[in-house]
Amino acid sequence: MKNVLGDNLTLTLFGESHGEEIGAVLDGFTPGVKVDLDFIDKCMKLRRPNGKTDTCRIEKDEYKIISGIFNGYTTGAPICMIIPNKNCNSNAYNDLVGIARPSHADYAAYMKYHGYEDYRGGGHFSGRITAPIVGLGSLCLKALNDKGIKIGTHIYKCGNAQDTEFKDFDKEIDLINNKEIPVINNIEGKLEEEILKAKDNNDSIGGIIETAITNLPAGVGEPWFSSVEGKISNAIFSIGGVKGIEFGLGFGFSEKIGSNANDEFVLNNGQIETKTNNNGGINGGITNGMPITFKCAIKPTPSIGLKQNTVDFKNNKEVELEIKGRHDPAIIRRICIVITCITAITVCDMLISRFGVDYLK
Amino acid sequence: MKNVLGDNLTLTLFGESHGEEIGAVLDGFTPGVKVDLDFIDKCMKLRRPNGKTDTCRIEKDEYKIISGIFNGYTTGAPICMIIPNKNCNSNAYNDLVGIARPSHADYAAYMKYHGYEDYRGGGHFSGRITAPIVGLGSLCLKALNDKGIKIGTHIYKCGNAQDTEFKDFDKEIDLINNKEIPVINNIEGKLEEEILKAKDNNDSIGGIIETAITNLPAGVGEPWFSSVEGKISNAIFSIGGVKGIEFGLGFGFSEKIGSNANDEFVLNNGQIETKTNNNGGINGGITNGMPITFKCAIKPTPSIGLKQNTVDFKNNKEVELEIKGRHDPAIIRRICIVITCITAITVCDMLISRFGVDYLK
Amino acid sequence: MKNVLGDNLTLTLFGESHGEEIGAVLDGFTPGVKVDLDFIDKCMKLRRPNGKTDTCRIEKDEYKIISGIFNGYTTGAPICMIIPNKNCNSNAYNDLVGIARPSHADYAAYMKYHGYEDYRGGGHFSGRITAPIVGLGSLCLKALNDKGIKIGTHIYKCGNAQDTEFKDFDKEIDLINNKEIPVINNIEGKLEEEILKAKDNNDSIGGIIETAITNLPAGVGEPWFSSVEGKISNAIFSIGGVKGIEFGLGFGFSEKIGSNANDEFVLNNGQIETKTNNNGGINGGITNGMPITFKCAIKPTPSIGLKQNTVDFKNNKEVELEIKGRHDPAIIRRICIVITCITAITVCDMLISRFGVDYLK
Amino acid sequence: MKNVLGDNLTLTLFGESHGEEIGAVLDGFTPGVKVDLDFIDKCMKLRRPNGKTDTCRIEKDEYKIISGIFNGYTTGAPICMIIPNKNCNSNAYNDLVGIARPSHADYAAYMKYHGYEDYRGGGHFSGRITAPIVGLGSLCLKALNDKGIKIGTHIYKCGNAQDTEFKDFDKEIDLINNKEIPVINNIEGKLEEEILKAKDNNDSIGGIIETAITNLPAGVGEPWFSSVEGKISNAIFSIGGVKGIEFGLGFGFSEKIGSNANDEFVLNNGQIETKTNNNGGINGGITNGMPITFKCAIKPTPSIGLKQNTVDFKNNKEVELEIKGRHDPAIIRRICIVITCITAITVCDMLISRFGVDYLK
Secondary structure (H helix, E strand, O other), rough: OOOOOOOOOEEEOOOOOOOOOOOOOOOOOOOOEEOHHHHHHHHHHHOOOOOOOOOOOOOOOOOOOOOHHHHEEEOOOOOEEEEOOOOOHHHHOOOOOOOOOOOOHHHHHHHOOOHHHHOOHHHHHHHHHHHHHHHHHHHHHHHHOOOOEEEEEEEEEEEOEEEEOOOHHHHHHHHHOOOOOOOOOHHHHHHHHHHHOOOOOOOOOOOOEEEEEEEEOOOOOOHHHOOHHHHHHHOOOOOOOOOOEEOOOHHHHHHHHHHHHHOEEEOOOEEEEEEEOOOEEEEEEEEEEOOEEEEEEEOOOOOOOEEEEEEEOOEEEEEEEOOOOOOOOOOOHHHHHHHHHHHHHHHHHHHHHHOOOHHHH | OOOEOOOEEEEEEEOOOOOOOEEEEOOOOOOOOOOOOHHHHHHHHOOOOOOOOOOOOOOOOOOOEEOEEEEEEOOOOEEEEEEOOOOOOHHHHHHOOOOOOOOOOOOHHHHHHHHOOOOOOHHHOOOOHHHHHHHHHHHHHHHHHHOOOEEEEEEEEOOOOEEEOOOOHEEEHHHHHHOOOOOOOOOHHHHHHHHHHHHHOOOOOOOOEEEEEEOOOOOOOOHHOHHHHHHHHHOOOOOOOOOEEOOOOOHHHHHHHHHHHOEEEEOOEEEEEEEOOOOOEEEOOOOOOEEEEEEEEEEEOOOOOOOOOEOOOOOOOEEEEEOOOOOOOHHHHHHHHHHHHHHHHHHHHHHHHHOOOHOOO | OOOEEOOEEEEEEEOOOOOOOEEEEOOOOOOOOOOOOOHHHHHHHHHOOOOOOOOOOOOOOOOOEEEEEEEOOOOOOOOEEEOOOOOOHHHHHHOOOOOOOOOOOOOHHHHOOOOOOHHHHHHHHHHHHHHHHHHHHHHHHHHHHOOEEEEEEEEEEEEOEEOOOOOHHHHHHHHHOOOOOOOOOOOOHHHHHHHHHEHHHHHHHOEEEEEEEEEEOOOEEOOOOOOHHHHHHHHHOOOOOOOEEEEEHHHHHHHHHHHHHOOEEEEEEEEEEEEOHHHHHOOOOEOOOOEEEEEEEOOOOOOOOOOOEEEEOOOOEEEEOOOOOOOOOOOOHHHHHHHHHHHHHHHHHHHHHOOOHHOOO | OOOOOOOOOEEEOOOOOOOOEEEEEEEEOOOOOOOOOOHHHHHHHHOOOOOOOOOOOOOOOOOOOOOOEEOOEEOOOEEEEEEEOOOOOHHHHOOOOOEEOOOHHHHHHHHOOOOOOOOOHHHHEEEEEEHHHHHHHHHHHHHHHOOOOOOEEEEEOOOEEOOOOOOHHHHHHHHHHHOOOOOOOOOOOOOOHHHHHHOOOOOOOOOOEEEEEEEEOOOOOHHHHOHHHHHHHHHHHHOOEEEEEOOOOOOHHOOEHHHHHOOOEEOOOOOEEEEOOOOOOOOEEEOOOEEEEEEEEOOOOOOOOEEEEEOOOOOOEEEEEEEHHHHHOOOOOHHHHHHHHHHHHHHHHHHHHHOOOOHHH
């Protein structure tokens, strides 16, 4: 389905960048889970622009949860979160009607919606719509945390700024989830330098991020069409800017042969584990008890200030384009919490599908 | 859903490696499409082992289509294909009960199915189950071809054998779909060498494959949760051995900045196209009319003849394992047609979802 | 799915009777459909209590559509409607915590949600939640009307007030959709009498309603599991108070034999029709071009003012109950537009599933 | 979806009346459930014609389960059942091409499938396709029985033969499930008389059946769009011939007022029950622990031997029709086990959705 994610726990998204309000509905969540608004606030803040390496459109994101919570606990009924759009400036977009911004959805949307789409600020395609994903995804994340399951995402590579892979999982997840710039090592300076260089050039930059999920029980997921990889990748590719995903070694498997790629099983204090984790915690589409790891490729933000050649699809002629508006030179910092939160929703869905709706209580 | 793929066109899979028969049901297909059994045979043949670089378990795959076809045309009712398993040798697996073959699903399946799973030959997780995917997927592929839409997959990299990316799309797709070893350039010798080297060492090898879809209309797919990337990746990750997927430039975007990553729109004889195709034909989850391109990472086949350390999970003790059976030193040749066919099913599903069920007639 | 209705056109519901706001999201609707707010207002008004034969909790239903509409047309993105709850009086419900109101969902909800459910005014189970169904369903209804497809529902029987079945379909549908009390014949007086008698006795009354859909093309719907009957009945039974549905002759078929039950096909000015319409326009789950007709049984409103015996399930003891609050002596008038609107959503879903998303333009 | 029933436990149907084989796939069933083939055989036998009051097309129904069972237990993988069609006589149908048999799906199917449908014996619309529903549904029914949950369906009314409603539920369910003609009272003679009278007149007869489900825990089902009523009715209406369904009192509610319709809660040895069960065990779409009861209206079999007027839709002209073939004068006996079995599948789906996949073990 178009704007509905999930099997037993579903997230329905709505809203446009310059509409009155945006929001989402989370349906099928466990009743009786305590809602921690401070935790949600913290996650929302991580997604918000910092005004320096990010866009200067700052939204306060004064969300309201208008259903599904009663006396501080989830009720089991759909949870709807609404967030007003306050800092819209649609004027910058009036000149853009019919102009296909390169690598944006404008032209594809026009071919699909025949010109009826709300083009202002990217409309329903805007990254702004990830705010309610973080809002309700962080509610899922907290419930997982309370069961001992952790999820974290850090910037692995951005230009020449290079982080290391997860190693000491739980500790590093705690670390990055509490940093404004989610990196394991102290590469914040280098990272900022790379992003500001792009910004100063009216250009943009992308990179690679890494996500880990720990303490998921073995035996979750499905063979074939609801594999853990399949469900996570379907969720992740909904986030604008993601153009690749690899689990465990991923594309690195092409440098290996079976004997050094296989993950041997071992006993660790009587517990079954694998010695290496090249498969990223998933065998045959199902969790094996090891940490789930995956990396995502993030393309440079398509909105750049430089002059570009493109096409006016309403008048079928080539034009020059200079995008004004306010945009991020890099979304790689802000996207980390979005990826973590949409992963949290998907993990909750898989657990509820496996063990029933009361599992997260 | 577990073994059901798709929204409006669904594929339901069933069967085990050493069961009596395997098969699949394709539901929701356009009525009135001529069925070309020779085309299906040709695709089935491409998936079958060649006995040289592949396993020596050869199955004739004498499939039957037992429903949904009448007088040589699809009826619109579910199409069920059944394929008998004839060349099974379950003895080799009797010693393996409770032994977690490294990087296989045995242990994950045990944790999910509590020991009731059919472990012989990988059971329901076996690559053998891809035979009906090719059988019914090739029916979809032929219908797409008849509408001018082409899909092809070639080996891009395997060890030191390296092919080039798609460039002259339609021509190269025709080329590779008619070669036993799907490569654009003449690297068959090098490729065979790499695979036989692994085979001689009782080892295995993986690699990278590339797929292209051409002539898809712009405006297909959905924003957010049914993006073209999301739907294709969910389908692709159901195929055992796939551990990564990237669309267009994919992970290569991390070497770019916005100004050289963006795909500028141009007019080509009045047609709107993009100059480059770094986004692999997809903007905002929706086709833009350019060829869809993606690469997949294939891990080395986990079944190797070398001695490996692992765990007997039924008795909770460490053991040594030497896999006998008959297995592929590399599935990278055979997987190409599987990827092409499951992509064909997904593309048909997206087209039917967009334009209604009669679109493929 | 729990709170998501439909296959390709989905309605997601949220909200509680005494929450801040209620609403719904309609996803997958045709882009480019003009939105007629006056038509929506008219339908919303038909659902609102009239303060005489209905409850005296009057809500203004000042709905907002916060997404999916741009410049007066649908965009193709999700349409979210929000309606504030203003006239709540939760005090009346404080005494009721743990008391199972007979024939209400209180006890069933408690067994499902373990006491975390919002019990005030029925919470998420409240008939109040049908307001956004009417809001967004009337948008669907208008789009159908613009294609010549009509839907109407009238009170067929309530106590001794008895209407006739549809006969002159299009004309009668227009008639009842413009009457405050939807009846074909002038039985308003008798009807009011029946309802006020129940009200005066602190009691309640139900009845039977009849719905018709005209001008649907033949060939819509699916055999087996997405039959027109199946999809409509699943939608209809979501409305509280409905306890039975019959298509065409329905239970009356038990008084017939094949030769007088079968609908003979005839040519009417070259058009294929049936002489009778005992099957209510559906053969084998698929429309045959005749009007779709069905009747629904509506139980008497369970909230009555009379003293009732019941159980306090929190303390596991029998208690006497006297419901205060404000409730309808009969919902049979107000439910008609709700049934029409949820039917409209289902019909749009079936048409979009059959012909593609642009069909309703 | 068209031929896929269910949310977490799905049944996919395929096959045509005169095709080579028919069958179904049950996916998502609990692993580790013992399979009782004798029980399945017994249920299959109840569905088979008896050659006296039923059609004289007798099929042996020599089904094969070709996947999902290993060592006598379900594995958790999809269970596929295949049944050959052996006793086909397609000749009788050759004259019928293009002739719309009254109250059959021929014309509706033609408008949907454009003439590509397999018309022989009703093709995919045939009642024959219910054989695998009984095959796999009886597997579900046995699993429910082993958990203490019972389901039974009896003929409530057929012409002047009238049975009584369920009263002593568990005992009566056991009784009817072991009778060739499922009736609570000894009305077999009267029933046979009614059916043979129709048969002798080359006519047919329908009636009303009643189903009960006992010992379902309270708190199963969903508010709004996956209500117990909605899910059961959607499943039931897939069975050809059903034209109405009512839960509990159903249409009888129109003869009541709230005070005598409401089900008061009482304590019975400390257990919460209702004094009456007018709501058929369902409040707000969710089970309340009382027996689920519903009645279905079955129309007279549309195939009759009498001459009928109808239309040749291929040549657009009115014609006279005399159906030869072999058909049932009444399906009301054979449909009972079909309704019981498809209800069993739906109940298993609801339980697995609520409590997780291992619940039925």
